[in-house]
Amino acid sequence: MTNVIDILTERGFIEQTTHDKELRDYLSAEKVTCYIGFDPTASSLHVGSLVPIMSLAHMQRCGHRPIALVGGGTGLVGDPSGKTEMRKLLTVEDVANNVLGLKEQLSRFIDFSDNRAIMANNADWLTELAYIPFLRDIGRHFSVNRMIKAESYKMRIDSEEGLSFIEFNYMVLQAYDFLELRKRYDCCLQMGGSDQWGNIVAGIDLIRRVDGENAFGITFPLITTASGAKMGKTAAGAVWLDAERTSPYDYFQFWVNTDDRDVGRFLALFTFLPMDEVRRVEKIEGADLNAAKSILAFETTRLAHGEEEAKNAYQSAVSMFGARQLPGNLLPSSTIPRGSASSDDQTVPQLEMPADAFNDGVPCFKLFHEVGLTESSGAARRLIQQGGGYVNGRRLEKFDEMITSNDINDMEILLRAGKKKFFKIRIKN
Template sequence: MENVLDVLKARGFIEQTTHDDALRDYLDSKQVTCYIGFDPTASSLHVGSLVPIMSLAHMQRNGHRPIALVGGGTGLVGDPSGKTEMRKIITVEDVAANVVGLKNQLSRFIDFSDNNAIMVNNADWLTKLEYIPFLRDIGRHFSVNRMVKAESYKMRLDSEEGLSFIEFNYMVLQAYDFLELRKGYDCRLQMGGSDQWGNIVAGIDLIRRVEGQSAFGITFPLITTASGAKMGKTAVGAVWLDPDRTSPYDYFQFWVNTDDRDVMRFLALFTFLPLDEIRSLATLEGSDLNAAKSILAFEATRLAHGDEEALKAYQSASSMFGSRRLPDALLPSSQIPRAQDTSDDETVPQLEMRVEEFKDGIPCFKLFHAVGLADSSGAARRLIQQGGGYVNGRRLERFDEMVTVKDIDDRQILLRAGKKHFFKIRIIS
């Protein structure tokens, strides 16, 4: 079997590793146990968490055992990494409720049955620590001089608010997590975002000092879009894995709207499709590249929400924006339906109108009111004047613009009000 380090590198997951040669030998030698920590400050993870989630899934698919550590204990303290101000302290009850949501979402990507993967909550050991024994047994191994040089602390030390004492303890607690997992599960590999480098190295050092054992670390790059935006951030906020916060359809649409320049990279990071198939897309453009985006959206939605919701989202998108035949040779390992017949799809409100009704044209505001996309003609005018009216995906510039036979596309006209409200007009002779 291919070394998982090569898999992760080839797909774009790795920014830094410790002890490169020893780590490779370690991953080749046996089934290893690795872990990543997840912050339970919200009841849902978001798209920005997908890189660590997918990395654990790749570890499992390559024969290793992942541990997903939910930070029920460290979440009560707050991680200063990458933050210029102190995180809001949340209650024990909030953390416990959030842990339940995170467990459900992680189970979509990782198989926890039969001990194939493990989920732990560091509250189980951190909340039971006694302060003086902890200082004597663990705290004595940490150099304050070295800690304040860590990138995760430097940003806060240089900020106006400064670094609180409770946050200063975070590195020690995360290092102690690593030690606990080494003792309890023989876990010797920790992975995390690039902002976790200092915390990971501190854990490796603690294991060496306390147990005389070697341990390893891998960090992931911060994923940004081709435009430079942080991954998962949109104009309306974060894209959540919780379907009650971001519906499967909206989740699907997030991926469909991927920048052309990001398609291959995101397919490598956020799906399990073979790399050789993904690399074959290098020369694609136009409609073929849009077809690849549909496959990216379908595969990403399958992972987060399951096959049924992915299919529903794909069918709804096809009924709204028109279906396209996906070439059999395009990413053939995908389970996306290759031919979509949405002629009988009823997921979008619709009615039939005769083509003759559009020969002289119908003012768009009257049409929006007539089909129920606005409560009144006045509301339809305001909607369109504010930029919220669309015909076949084209934004209307004037409220009295005429919708004519020229707007008929494949015997239909698709109206949209705002981001989510659609109406399909079927044209009959």
């Protein structure tokens, strides 16, 4: 059986591991239980969380049992890692509602049936702790001198706001999580982002001191785009896994717009397509590379939103931009439709309007605002004046240009704001 370490390494997941040889032997010898923590600061995860999610899915595919630990308890404290200011403290109700949303999303990637994976919440044990016994039994194992050298604390200590006492406890609580999961589920492997290295090592050390047992850690690199931007951030904000926050169509378009230099890397990280197929993508260019982007977008959307939504998003893209030729030998394991896709999509925002509404013409800036492509008429004026307004692919020259019956093509008018925002007006007689 292929060692999951080899799979994660080949696909670009691993930055650091503890006890390299012992960890490899451990994962080769038996089915193990591993965990990753997810911070419930929102009711949805975003694209930046996909590396840990996909790593848990790979662990499960290799026969191991993943634990998705939702920080219902630590979420009430706030993780200082990677932050220069204190996180907003959440209420118990906020955290409880967010936990429900995260569980639903994680279930799309990980099979929780028949105890094949576990969804745990550290509120189950952290909120029950007695303070003085916890300090005596657990706190005594932590050196303040070592803690303040951790990167997650150094950034905050050096910041203007400083590090609060409540945040200073976070490393101790996360280490205790690892100890508790080892006792409850025989979990001896924690994984997380590179900013979690100090917290993971603290947990390994605590398990050794309290129980005399070995434990292991793996961290993932911070994923950035070829341009150096943080993965999952756009001008419009985060790209969410929740369809209410980021529609399946917009999610699909986010991946279609991947930089040419990132296509192969993102196929390795964010899909389950075989690596021998993915490696071939690194040698292609032009139209074939654009086709590979469509497949990347389809596969990532399928994982996050399901096969039907992925097909709808793909059909919508075909309707907007025309069909791309998808060679049969390009990433053949993908389930993307390779025949002619229907242009009768329902996922691009649209509405019906009577044909006679355009008899006298409608000023284009008013139409853009009315259908929601801009927040105001003034914003629509600026958009069009700056060359960002289109009708049926034609750039509008004047903000008050009239959209008339002459602009109806096949009983439709297609509006576009910038490169990515579309709206379709369906004409009814």
